[in-house]
Amino acid sequence: MVSNSGITFSGLGSGLDTNAIVRQLVAIERLPIQSLQSRRGTEQRRLDLVGQLGDLVKTLQSRADDLSSPEKFFAYTASISDESVAAITTNSLAEEGSHTLDVQRLAAVDRWAFDAVGTRDVNLTAEEGEQISFRVGSTDYTLTIDPDSSSLDALAGQIEDVTGGDVDASVVNTGTESSPSYQLVLASNESGEEGRITDILSNVGQTGTGGDTSLLIAYSAPDANGDATSSNNITVGNDAIAVIDGLTVRRSTNSFSDVLVGITIDVRALTESGQATITIDPDRAAVRSQIDSFVSAYNEVVDFINGQNTFTPGEGDDNGSTGGLLFGDSLLSSVKRSIRSALFDVDPAVVADDTEGYSTLSLVGIEQDSDGKLSVDSTTFDEKFTENLPLLMDLFADTDGFDNGGAAPNTPGYYEDTTADGGLMNELSRAIDQMFGVLDTDGDVTIQGIFDVREDAIEAAIERYDDQITRREDRLASYEETLILRFARLEELMGGLNAQGAALANTLGG
Numbered sequence: 001m002v003s004n005s006g007i008t009f010s011g012l013g014s015g016l017d018t019n020a021i022v023r024q025l026v027a028i029e030r031l032p033i034q035s036l037q038s039r040r041g042t043e044q045r046r047l048d049l050v051g052q053l054g055d056l057v058k059t060l061q062s063r064a065d066d067l068s069s070p071e072k073f074f075a076y077t078a079s080i081s082d083e084s085v086a087a088i089t090t091n092s093l094a095e096e097g098s099h100t101l102d103v104q105r106l107a108a109v110d111r112w113a114f115d116a117v118g119t120r121d122v123n124l125t126a127e128e129g130e131q132i133s134f135r136v137g138s139t140d141y142t143l144t145i146d147p148d149s150s151s152l153d154a155l156a157g158q159i160e161d162v163t164g165g166d167v168d169a170s171v172v173n174t175g176t177e178s179s180p181s182y183q184l185v186l187a188s189n190e191s192g193e194e195g196r197i198t199d200i201l202s203n204v205g206q207t208g209t210g211g212d213t214s215l216l217i218a219y220s221a222p223d224a225n226g227d228a229t230s231s232n233n234i235t236v237g238n239d240a241i242a243v244i245d246g247l248t249v250r251r252s253t254n255s256f257s258d259v260l261v262g263i264t265i266d267v268r269a270l271t272e273s274g275q276a277t278i279t280i281d282p283d284r285a286a287v288r289s290q291i292d293s294f295v296s297a298y299n300e301v302v303d304f305i306n307g308q309n310t311f312t313p314g315e316g317d318d319n320g321s322t323g324g325l326l327f328g329d330s331l332l333s334s335v336k337r338s339i340r341s342a343l344f345d346v347d348p349a350v351v352a353d354d355t356e357g358y359s360t361l362s363l364v365g366i367e368q369d370s371d372g373k374l375s376v377d378s379t380t381f382d383e384k385f386t387e388n389l390p391l392l393m394d395l396f397a398d399t400d401g402f403d404n405g406g407a408a409p410n411t412p413g414y415y416e417d418t419t420a421d422g423g424l425m426n427e428l429s430r431a432i433d434q435m436f437g438v439l440d441t442d443g444d445v446t447i448q449g450i451f452d453v454r455e456d457a458i459e460a461a462i463e464r465y466d467d468q469i470t471r472r473e474d475r476l477a478s479y480e481e482t483l484i485l486r487f488a489r490l491e492e493l494m495g496g497l498n499a500q501g502a503a504l505a506n507t508l509g510g
Contacts, residue, residue: 018487026480033472040465046325047458049308053326054436054451056301057335061432063294067396068425074393075286078263081277087266094262094280102243102275103267105226107254110188110196110237113172115216116181120171123150124205124213132159132215134200136166136188145204152184155204155215165189167197184215188237192252193226196237240267243275282389284382291376294425295366299373301339305332306371331454336372338435342428344368358384358391361424398423 067073071092078088085103117124126147132155133142143162145155156169168187175181188195204215220230226238239250244259256265263280308324309332326332343361350359357363365380384392393399437449448456 018491022480022483022487025483026476029476029479033469033476036465036469036472040462040469042325043458043462043465046329047455047462049324049326050331050451050454050458053301053304053308053331053335056297056304057339057432057435057451060294060297060301060339061429063290063297064425064428064432066290067294068423068429069397070393070399073287073290073397074389075283075290076262076280077283077286079279079281082271084269085271085276086268086278088278089264089266090280091262094260096282097280099245099260099263099278099280100243100275101265101267101271101278103240103269103271104243104248105238105241106267106270107191107240107252108235108238109191111234112186112197112200112217112219112232113234114184114202114232115214116174116183117152117213117215118180118182120152120173120180120182122213123147124152124155124215125150130204130206132200132202132204134186135198136163137190137194137196139166140199141167150204152182152215156184159186185234190237190252191254192237192239194252196222242267282385284385287385288376288381291366291381295374295376298339301335302372305336308332329454331450334450335435338431339428340372342431343424356388356391358388358395361395364392364395394423396423396425398426 065072074092074094076090076092076094076096078090078094080086080088080101086101125145128147130145130147130150131142132145133140135141141159141163143155143158149158152171156171159167159169166189168189170185170187172183172185173180174183186197186200188197198219198221200217200219202215202217205213206216217232218230219232222228222233222236226236228234228236239252240254240256241248241250242256242265243249244256244265249256249259254267256267259265263278265278308326308329310324311327346360353359354363361374362368364384365377365382367375367377369375435449435451437447437452
């Protein structure tokens with residue numbers, strides 16, 4: 001065998017399996033290192049479990065935040081009696097009720113087509129100084145034509161360039177494949193009357209031979225009703241007109257998003273008969289989904305804590321017991337106590353003044369069992385939802401914002417709301433914030449929470465084990481080298497004695 005020191009021995013001199021002896025002695029000395037490695041592995045698993053619990057608590061905080069303000073709590077569903085007329089969407093600012101809608105005109109984009117010419121890729125003029133001019137809204141545009149780049153395709157590209165995208169220009173074949181007829185079409189990129197293309201003039205191809213190469217257009221403005229007065233005006237840029245709750249409203253697009261608070265009406269078609277009815281109702285399913293997500297996240301935290309905080313003697317592993325690696329860890333009790341306190345430690349005076357039954361979770365159908373897990377009584381919750389949604393929201397969400405009165409970090413009042421209304425979800429979210437400490441602007445922890453303290457303690461223990469393992473590994477390497485040297489010398493001595501014995505035997509035999 002060749003050791004780290006370069007010494008070789010085979011055991012031939014002594015008759016001993018010196019390699020095996022060294023391996024066994026080193027293995028015996030390695031047992032304490034293996035014990036340290038096992039303890040380090042346990043600490044690493046503890047650290048992973050603390051991180052897992054932290055992730056579950058953060059998820060719970062996220063679900064609580066979804067219910068922590070009126071805007072996030074309220075959800076509405078909208079319906080319309082004739083879905084072909086309009087699509088209705090809502091946000092949290094909408095209010096329950098019904099509205100009438102009569103769509104009288106849809107918004108349109110202004111489009112103009114120049115008279116047809118027989119070719120699209122041949123220059124239309126050889127004369128300098130010819131122009132196309134028009135106005136879009138309140139902006140005037142003039143294109144001076146380069147005779148060497150005056151085909152329909154070239155002019156379409158130049159018009160888009162000079163207008164900076166305010167106008168789409170295209171060339172359309174309105175004839176047949178064998179007998180084409182090409183028209184230059186201008187379309188405003190903004191619908192409604194303010195996006196109309198007006199005062200269109202062209203003398204392209206008219207100062208020379210004229211005829212088939214002339215780019216002609218007969219401009220005249222639409223009438224007062226928004227109807228075209230020129231055959232070149234393919235579609236007139238008109239505003240959408242709708243009568244909403246008896247009031248006539250105009251918009252440049254087909255979206256009426258600022259007429260009714262929290263409601264957007266995207267009109268699709270004219271109202272053919274009578275008027276459509278829009279109905280706005282609280283979205284019970286959306287609110288219940290948020291509640292169920294919160295309850296599920298809360299129960300996952302409780303399940304984790306209960307699972308880790310269980311110890312069963314006389315069963316399972318080598319020491320005759322089973323239990324979570326975090327059994328007895330104060331972190332578990334601290335987390336459980338904090339989240340329960342935020343949700344269930346309601347001021348008795350508030351409960352005493354509650355005449356409607358909305359001051360605690362249990363009153364609105366969210367109950368806690370003997371294991372600390374939550375469940376929702378659908379019947380009770382639906383009744384409370386129907387009876388008074390604002391009061392239900394007020395139990396969960398903070399309606400007047402958070403103000404700690406300027407309390408400094410790491411003081412008792414830093415996480416306390418001095419305003420009149422709190423909201424259980426807001427209190428829970430702040431309690432969870434406190435578990436993870438305070439961060440500075442760079443994201444560094446300035447004041448440690450319970451998770452920071454526990455993780456630091458475990459990481460310090462792991463570091464100590466790493467140091468001990470490194471020191472013992474160094475000593476073990478030195479010990480192995482010493483054994484190798486000793487057995488090498490033994491082999492050398494035994495080899496010499498064997499040689500002397502052989503020589504003596506030969507002499508006596510002779």
